[in-house]
Amino acid sequence: MSKRLIPLAAMEKIMKNCGAERVSDNAKAALKEVLEQKAEEISSRAVKLAMHAARKTVKASDIKLAAKQ
């Protein structure tokens, strides 16, 4: 997965919003990694769901169902 998809600054912001006083650089990278992996899992399932429905466009309903699986 490319290193530029989800910005590290966003990871820090989310952690601080959740009460973190300080955040290590490795923690930001770890959260980014977890989220990108999750995004890939959900996206791969959503693509299969769209194909199953004979569509070329992935819709929000595909993502929502994929996120539940």
Place this chain on the structure above:
Amino acid sequence: MSKRLIPLAAMEKIMKNCGAERVSDNAKAALKEVLEQKAEEISSRAVKLAMHAARKTVKASDIKLAAKQ
């Protein structure tokens, strides 16, 4: 959750990397929403784990443990 944390363009890129031919705007927003929610869950747990270890800094090990819970 702020609307600017995870960029929509990144959501499209990930879905296309996973084989999507086309992606609706709502699908991008839905994936972003799922990921931001997941990020908040993990971050909140990680902050508690850091506090439990008497640290003010959230480390990668907190994120990794929080992601497994």
